[in-house]
Amino acid sequence: MLTFAAAIRFDWTEYLVITAADLTAVGITAFLAWSARRWIGKKATEVMRSGHLYWLASDLTWTEMQVKEGNIPKMLHGLTKSIHHANAMNLGNPIVFRLNELYQTNAAKQAPLTEADKKDIINKLDDIIGFTGKLAEQHQGDFRSDPET
Numbered sequence: 001m002l003t004f005a006a007a008i009r010f011d012w013t014e015y016l017v018i019t020a021a022d023l024t025a026v027g028i029t030a031f032l033a034w035s036a037r038r039w040i041g042k043k044a045t046e047v048m049r050s051g052h053l054y055w056l057a058s059d060l061t062w063t064e065m066q067v068k069e070g071n072i073p074k075m076l077h078g079l080t081k082s083i084h085h086a087n088a089m090n091l092g093n094p095i096v097f098r099l100n101e102l103y104q105t106n107a108a109k110q111a112p113l114t115e116a117d118k119k120d121i122i123n124k125l126d127d128i129i130g131f132t133g134k135l136a137e138q139h140q141g142d143f144r145s146d147p148e149t
Contacts, residue, residue, distance in 0.1 A: 053136060056085035060129050067121045070113045072106065075121075079103040091135070098128055 063078030083099045102124055113121070137143045 052085040052088045053132075056082055056089070056132060057129065059085060060125055060132070064122055064125045067113065067118050067125070070118065072109055072113065076103060076107060079106075086132075091132075095128060095132060095135075098124065 059078050059081040063075055063082060066074040066078055079099055079102055083096060083103065086096045086099060102121065106121070137145075
C-alpha cells in the first residue's frame with residue numbers, strides 16, 4: 001500500500017527549474033518595462049495619461065458653459081481643475097501658461113461678465129481645447145478623426 005508521504009515526493013529539480021523560470025520571466029518583464037518607458041520617452045508617456053486628458057477636455061468644456069452663464073466662481077473652479085490636469089500631464093507651456101493667465105485675469109472680477117468678456121474667454125478656451133486636441137493627436141500615431149469608409 002502506498003503511503004501519503006511516498007505519493008507526495010518533493011522534486012528539487014522541478015522546484016529549481018520552475019523557480020529559475022519564474023525569476024527569469026520577472027527579470028525580462030522588468031527589463032522590457034524599463035526599456036519601453038525610456039524608448040517611448042517621458043513626454044509621450046505623460047501625455048498618454050488618458051484620465052487626465054479626458055478630465056482636462058471635460059473641465060474646459062464645463063468651464064466654457066460656466067462662462068456662458070456668467071458664473072465667475074464656477075468658471076474659476078473649472079480653470080483650477082483644468083490647470084491641475086494639464087500640470088499632471090506635464091503639458092507646460094503654452095497650455096498651462098494660458099490657463100493661468102485666464103485665471104489671473106478673471107480672479108479679481110466682481111462685476112458680471114460682459115458679453116465681450118464672455119466672447120473673449122470662450123475664444124481663448126476654444127483655442128486651448130483645439131491646441132490640446134492637436135497635441136493628443138500628435139502623440140497617437142494612428143489617429144484618424146474620421147472613420148475609414
